[in-house]
């Protein structure tokens with residue numbers, strides 16, 4: 001059983017998809033804690049499911065590094081990132097760049113879902129940027145987090161066509177419809193061992 005720590009900043013629809021999937025009998029992973037950098041509305045999904053939550057705000061610390069250390073410690077308290085079964089940290093809508101020390105502590109068992117086809121449109125405004133660029137398609141990328149911003153090795157991607165005249169919110173909602181099952185499927189593959197994060201990070205195997 002793979003232990004998951006999920007990190008969020010917002011509404012947490014990807015978190016909710018993971019909660020629903022991991023509640024199914026036979027799913028090879030379980031969520032042991034949910035963390036946020038702010039009072040994210042999505043924390044309510046975890047509370048309803050009886051999953052422990054914590055909020056660690058960057059503004060309460062002197063530096064991003066210190067925030068990262070406290071965030072890492074909170075996750076490790078739940079047994080993720082320590083011991084023989086290190087588990088997996090899933091950034092599912094965490095709108096913060098994780099400090100280097102944090103990445104070093106968990107990567108490659110540290111993944112992110114991003115609403116664009118990386119390397120196109122990295123950063124916090126991926127959906128807006130794709131529309132502004134006049135792209136005809138965008139999508140979702142699930143990737144390993146490394147020290148860069150949305151630069152880590154790609155695990156899985158899915159394409160979403162952009163419709164004429166649609167708003168950022170409309171497009172993001174359609175992306176999320178594709179994103180939620182892709183994230184769940186990727187976590188399943190990692191938990192089953194058919195997707196080997198250490199091998200992908202080392203460049204030993206492609207991620208198809």
Ligand code: GAR
Nearest residue numbers: 010011012013014093113114115123
């Ligand atoms: C998701 O689309 C995720 O890819 C995006 O935030 C959304 C969270 O939705 N993350 C980023 O843009 C990170 N750069 P949710 O709160 O409904 O799961």
